[in-house]
Amino acid sequence: MRKTNYRFVVSLLLGMVVSFAAAQSTETDDADFRQWRQALIDEARERGISDTIIEQALVNVTPIPQVVSNDRNQAEFVETLAQYLEKRVTDWRIQTGRTRLAQHRPLLEEIAREYGVPARFIVAIWGIETNYGNFTGGTDVIRALVTLAYDPRRADYFRRELFSALDILQEGHIDHANMKGSWAGAMGQSQFMPSSFLNHAVDYDGDGRRDIWTTEADVFASIANYLRDAGWQPGQRWGRQVTLPQDYQQRADQWSQGEVSYSCSVLRRHTIQQPVDQWQMIGVRQHDGADLPQSDIPGSIVLPDGDAGPAFLTYPNFRAILRYNCANNYALAVATLADSF
Structure with a gap:
């Protein structure tokens, strides 16, 4: 009879125990999340969010694990200024920004006069945020915000943003299927967080929707309005x-x-x-x-x-840019790009 390999048996048993424990932990985590999600749904209903939106956006929503990892490693805080600028103030972004300025000059100059924010800064933020509208993010905004609201690190902040996003759906500015954005829930060509959308987005073309996803007039005016509301001083340097x-x-x-x-x-x-x-x-x-x-x-x-x-x-205008994204490297990238046009 073949002798039993006790080390192998012990190793196998230990592996089974670890796998079982991991499965139990996952089941517990899932149960905790389902309970949290149900409380979220109940609160959304109390706030007047329609059953249709709740069904579409919340009933079967699950967290995105990568979102939590991204939240812990933001480039604005882990790269040197030179590294940050090298990736973001590129020759392509400078040349494309100059082209976009010329292409949209009449509209941009009109908005600049109305809001007191130079066109080159509007275009610079547009360029840094989404490559002039070419990349607005493909993440389901509601799912990203659910993930970050469930994560304890900044749960209160992202829970407020989540309800703001539901309000945007409720008001009909965008539908859930098209509410795409960054892993952190920033939306559209201006990359507004939902609360920023509610407070600063502009329906510049007057069609009844504040469309920061596809309407460039709304995008430009919303960026300018945000900076003005943040304290931009006309005629001053950054x-x-x-x-x-x-x-x-x-x-x-x-x-x-x-x-x-x-x-x-x-x-x-x-x-x-x-x-x-x-x-x-x-x-x-x-x-x-x-x-x-x-x-x-x-x-x-x-x-x-x-x-x-x-x-x-x-100067104060630098602080206005910081209100858009609270990172010195970000504000310096916007300023450097604007100065290059």
Whole structure:
């Protein structure tokens, strides 16, 4: 009789135990999610979302595991500025942006006059966000937001966004089948989160729908309206690259911003705001060594890569761009692209 290979048997049994435990864990996770989903459906019904939309969007919805992974590894926060710009402010994006500016000039200039936001910044955000409308994302927005609302890291924020998305469906601006966007739930050619859509999207062509998916007039006006609502100052720059005085680090501790009330948390890594003339007095200069222009515009120093990287003196319009996406690298990419047109 062949001797029993006890090591093999033990290994097999252990594997069966692990597989069984994993299956039990998955079943438990599934049960927890189903319970959470039912509570979500009940709340949606209480908020007046129709049974038709609930049936289409929520009844059989399941999480997307990759979405949680993406949320933990956003490029704006893990790449250096040079790496970020190399991928996003490309020759193709610059040349295409110039072409789009010329192609839509009458419409863009009309919107720029109405909202006080230069056409080149509207086009730059359009380019950075979706390659000028060529890539708006193919993820089911409701499913992405369900995933992030169920994940505990930022559950409250994404639950609010989810209900905003359901309100958009309820108002008839888009149907569920076509409500596609990014893994984080940003939608259309302007990549608005649902709450941003409700607060800032514009029906510029007057057809009764705020169509940021296919109507360029609505896309451009919505971007401009967002920046205006975020505090864009007509006629001002976004900022400039600068050199810092040798004793900058010794002074920096007293310039910590700490604006906890401001919605963009990266401002905690900006210095205090003080007039450009004051920065000139303490030794800040333009990148080529020239004096800063005489101005009382408030500015703050931004060091996207820390003390050893480039320095920028940024103005209120930079903060308006940050409201669009709360990352210094993003705002610098938009500004750099706009300046290249």
